[in-house]
Amino acid sequence: ANEERSFIAVKPDGVERGLVGEILRRFESRGFKILALKLTHPTKELLSEHYGDLSSKPFFPKLLAYMQSGPVAAFVIQGKGAVKIGRAMLGATNPQDSAPGTIRADFALDIGKNVCHGSDSVESAEREIALWFPEGVKPYTRSVDALIYE
Numbered sequence: 232a233n234e235e236r237s238f239i240a241v242k243p244d245g246v247e248r249g250l251v252g253e254i255l256r257r258f259e260s261r262g263f264k265i266l267a268l269k270l271t272h273p274t275k276e277l278l279s280e281h282y283g284d285l286s287s288k289p290f291f292p293k294l295l296a297y298m299q300s301g302p303v304a305a306f307v308i309q310g311k312g313a314v315k316i317g318r319a320m321l322g323a324t325n326p327q328d329s330a331p332g333t334i335r336a337d338f339a340l341d342i343g344k345n346v347c348h349g350s351d352s353v354e355s356a357e358r359e360i361a362l363w364f365p366e367g368v369k370p371y372t373r374s375v376d377a378l379i380y381e
């Protein structure tokens with residue numbers, strides 16, 4: 232159960248605004264293990280796959296252009312409740328509705344520039360991790376887990 236993984240990404244606006252460290256810090260501080268980490272320029276093909284469920288939405292072309300406007304910081308977090316807590320830490324999709332203290336509330340105002348992505352289910356997480364990290368992610372152990380998990 233402490234092995235649950237989620238795919239988190241800082242979108243191009245977040246990278247250009249210098250928010251990668253701040254966002255990563257929040258997940259590290261919470262206790263999640265960073266399993267994989269890279270700065271990448273996603274292709275249209277990768278993004279079409281990543282956002283496949285949204286392909287019929289009117290905002291889809293804009294979303295793909297936004298996600299290709301610069302590098303994306305992609306990472307995998309691992310730990311208890313990674314998916315649900317990850318989503319909670321990001322905040323509601325529309326920053327206008329995000330609760331204070333969440334990343335989107337603290338750093339964004341518009342839905343089309345909402346700074347970050349997080350997997351919405353364990354199944355999506357596994358799919359997204361395989362998509363963004365085709366090279367695979369390598370597990371490792373940390374002694375600090377003894378101080379994070381009971």
Ligand code: DAT
Binds near residue numbers: 323343345349
């Ligand atoms: P989330 O990123 O919270 O999982 P989603 O998967 O429904 O939300 O949508 C993916 C992204 O698409 C979202 O982060 C921002 C953009 N988006 C969603 N709904 C939108 C809308 N109504 N107008 C513009 N962009 C939208």
Ligand code: MG
Binds near residue numbers: 349351
């Ligand atoms: Mg989503």
